[in-house]
Amino acid sequence: MATIERSLVIVKPDAVQRGLVGEIVGRYEKRGLKIVAMKFEQVSEETAGRHYGEHKGKPFYDGLVSYITSSPSVLMVIEGPDAVNIVRTTNGATKPGEAAPGTIRADFGVTIGRNLVHASDSVESAAREVGIFFGDGGIVEWNRAIDAWIVED
Numbered sequence: 001m002a003t004i005e006r007s008l009v010i011v012k013p014d015a016v017q018r019g020l021v022g023e024i025v026g027r028y029e030k031r032g033l034k035i036v037a038m039k040f041e042q043v044s045e046e047t048a049g050r051h052y053g054e055h056k057g058k059p060f061y062d063g064l065v066s067y068i069t070s071s072p073s074v075l076m077v078i079e080g081p082d083a084v085n086i087v088r089t090t091n092g093a094t095k096p097g098e099a100a101p102g103t104i105r106a107d108f109g110v111t112i113g114r115n116l117v118h119a120s121d122s123v124e125s126a127a128r129e130v131g132i133f134f135g136d137g138g139i140v141e142w143n144r145a146i147d148a149w150i151v152e153d
């Protein structure tokens with residue numbers, strides 16, 4: 001059986017402003033992933049700088065920080081077998097124009113600068129990003145009654 005992983009997911013400000021929170025969160029739930037943390041918050045510049053530290057110095061960095069801090073986001077930790085890869089394939093390619101139909105970024109987006117969602121790109125990034133947003137707690141360990149119908153033993 002695949003390893004259980006966690007991914008830090010952000011439903012970004014454009015998705016919140018457009019009223020797509022339910023639609024987007026529902027896609028992760030329906031795929032079979034499990035929510036273990038969730039909060040609604042306007043990300044500060046300091047937190048955005050830590051989260052997107054790998055992009056500092058890139059031409060799009062300032063725009064990225066002002067986008068992510070411009071309005072509230074939904075921050076989540078999502079858990080499941082291969083969760084890092086499964087969340088990223090649910091989100092689709094970074095550029096909506098290159099994202100496969102049926103993915104969040106293809107179905108709701110047209111431009112890279114408003115691509116609706118973030119997800120960790122590796123187990124190591126997930127650990128770092130979960131620490132940034134949920135280092136003070138907020139992760140709930142819980143048993144989901146239908147798990148046996150989603151994940152085999």
Ligand code: IDP
Nearest residue numbers: 060063064093094112113114115117118119121
């Ligand atoms: P990812 O979100 O698919 O992991 P990254 O390359 O890590 O993609 O970039 C982080 C975020 O930075 C993207 O989701 C997007 O919001 C933004 N971004 C990346 N490249 C560009 C760009 O060329 N123009 C504007 N925004 C960009």
Ligand code: MG
Nearest residue numbers: 118119120121
């Ligand atoms: Mg990334």
